[in-house]
Amino acid sequence: MVRIALDGMGGDGAPEVVVEGARLALRQWPGRFEVLLIGSPAALNPLLPVPCPPGLRIIPASERIEQAEPPVQAIRRKRDSTIVVGLGLLRDGEADAFLSAGSTGAVMAASLLALGALPGVDRPTVGAVFPTAAAPTLVLDAGANLDTKPSQLVQFAHLGSVYMRDLMEIDRPRIGLLNVGLEIEKGNDLALATHRFLRADSALNFVGNVEGDQIINGVCDVLVCDGFVGNVLLKFYESIAGFVAGLLHRSLDSGAAGPGLEEVYRVLDYTEYGGAPLLGVNGVSVICHGGSPPKAIKNAMRLAADCVESGMIEDMAADLGTLTAREGVRRPPEGVPRHE
C-alpha cells in the first residue's frame, strides 16, 4: 500500500478534479493506495460520499499557494499550505509520495527544501514524456532549469537513465543530446561541451546528438536539453494535436475521420502519462499539469506508486554516488532552482 499525500487544492479544477481523480484511482486499483487528501475539510468533505471511501482520508491544511505567487516567498509564508503540509508528511515518513497539480515552482522549491537534493545533484529537474512513433521519450529538462551548465545536463542524463530503467523497464536507456546536427562538432557552446562529457561517461548509454526531426522517431529513451528548449518544444508539441484536428475537421466529411482522430489524440494525449516526477530530490514528488483532468490525476497517482515501488530514489542515489565518486567531488546543492 503506497501512501500518497495528494494536494487537494492544486490545479485549475481543484478541489473537484483532484477528488475525482483520487476516486478514479481508488476504484481502478483498489488496495493499492492510501490517499492522504490535503486541504480544507470544508471544501473537500462535500465532494466525498458519506462515509469516506476506504483508503482516503483528509489531512487539514488551511492555505493554498496560487500560481501567480513567487514560489520561495509563498512556501515560507504559507506554512499551512497544502504543498508545505504534504511535503512535510513525506519528509516525516508519514507518506511515501507527494502529488500536486498546483504551482510547479512552489512544488519544486518546497520539495527541495523539505526533502533535499540527492548527493551529486545541483538542481532537480522535471521531465516530460514525448509520445513518438516508437516508445515514448523522456525529455529532460522540460522547463524547470533555464541556463543550465554541461555538468547539470550530465546529471539529468543519469537521473533520466535510472528513471527509464526503473519505471519503463528499459535495460540500458539510450541517452540522446538535443542538437542542431548529428556531428560531434555541431551545436551551441552548451551542446558542444555536454556532448564531450556524455561521450566520456561510460556509465551512460549515450547514442549521440539528436536533431529536431528525429525526436518523433523515438531514437532515444532520454533526450537531454536545456529547460528553455525543452519547455518550448513540449508546449509546441502539446498544441499540435488540436491544430491538426482543426485542419482535418475543415476538410473532411463529418465522421469520416473519427477513428483516425481518436488515435491521433490518444497518442498525443499527455493525460495518458499523467504527471512528471521531480527528479533529483530525495523523495517521490510528482507534478501534474495545472489543467489536468481527473484521468491525468489518476494516472499520476499510479506513476507515483510505481516510483515508490521500483526503488527509484535509492537507485538514483546509488547511480549518482558513482558519478560523484568518479568526479572526486560532492557538489552541494546550489539552492532553490530558477523555475519556469
Added chain:
Amino acid sequence: MVRIALDGMGGDGAPEVVVEGARLALRQWPGRFEVLLIGSPAALNPLLPVPCPPGLRIIPASERIEQAEPPVQAIRRKRDSTIVVGLGLLRDGEADAFLSAGSTGAVMAASLLALGALPGVDRPTVGAVFPTAAAPTLVLDAGANLDTKPSQLVQFAHLGSVYMRDLMEIDRPRIGLLNVGLEIEKGNDLALATHRFLRADSALNFVGNVEGDQIINGVCDVLVCDGFVGNVLLKFYESIAGFVAGLLHRSLDSGAAGPGLEEVYRVLDYTEYGGAPLLGVNGVSVICHGGSPPKAIKNAMRLAADCVESGMIEDMAADLGTLTAREGVRRPPEGVPRHE
C-alpha cells in the same frame, strides 16, 4: 525581368531537380525571370531541350561545394564553384539575386564575403516560415546563429519586420519573443535581456513573449529566438506532418482521409514557401532546403524575385540606419557567422 543566378549543382537532387524547378518557373511566370544557370555545361546541357528555353542560359562553373565541406575553407579553395561564381555575378551587378539549395553554411559565408553585411548587422540570419492556424510566422533565427546575444536578436527583429512588411505586405508586423512564459520576468538570461531591448524599441511593433503552444495560433508575424531553439523547433515541426499522416494511415480506411491529409500536407508543406532569404547581407541571396523538390525551387525563384522587386534590401538598410543612429554606433560585422 529579374536576373536570377541559380546554383545548378546545389541540393540532393542536383542538377536534375534544379533544372526542372527553373523550367517550371519559366513556364509558370513567362517573362518574369532571366535564369543564369550555374554549373558544368556537360552536366546541365543534356537536361535542357535544344534550343535552350528562352530566358535561360548556362554560366560555366567547374566546381561544386559539398555539404560536408567546412564552408569557409571550401569557398576559399573552390573559386570556380557554383556558389562563389553565382555570388560573384550578384556582387558585380550581373544578377539581381542568387539562389542555391547547396550547403547552407557555404552560401552564408560566401554571401557575407561577396556582398557584405548591411550596416548595423552583426551576423546575417536565416528565417523559416512556420505555417500556423492564421497567417504564417517567420521564425528568426532558424539555425544560422547559435549562442546569439540580445543585440543580435533585436537586429533579427528589425530584419524580419522589414521582410514581412515588404514581402507579405503586413503594415506593422507583430514581433514576438519566443519564451517559456508570458510575463516579463520569465525566461533565460538571453530572453530576459532581449525582452527589455525589444520593449524599449519604439520602431518595432513588439507584442511580447510567445510560448511554445501559441506559435501554432499565429500570434505574431515574426518570432525571434536563438538559432539553436529555432532550428530544433523547425525540424521538429517539419517531421510532424509525416508522423500524423502515419497515425491516420494506420487507423483509417484507405482513401477516407484523402482530402483531409492533402489539406494537412498543404498547410505543413514547406515546399509552398520554397526558400529563405539570408537576411542582413547587402543583396538577395536565397537558400533552399537540400532536399527541395522542383516545386520548392520554383517557389524560391518567385520569392527571390519578390525580394528584388519589393526593394527589401534598401528598406532594410534604411531601417537599420535608424537603429544604428539611435544606438550611436555602427557595429562592424564580426566576420563569418558560425552556422549550423
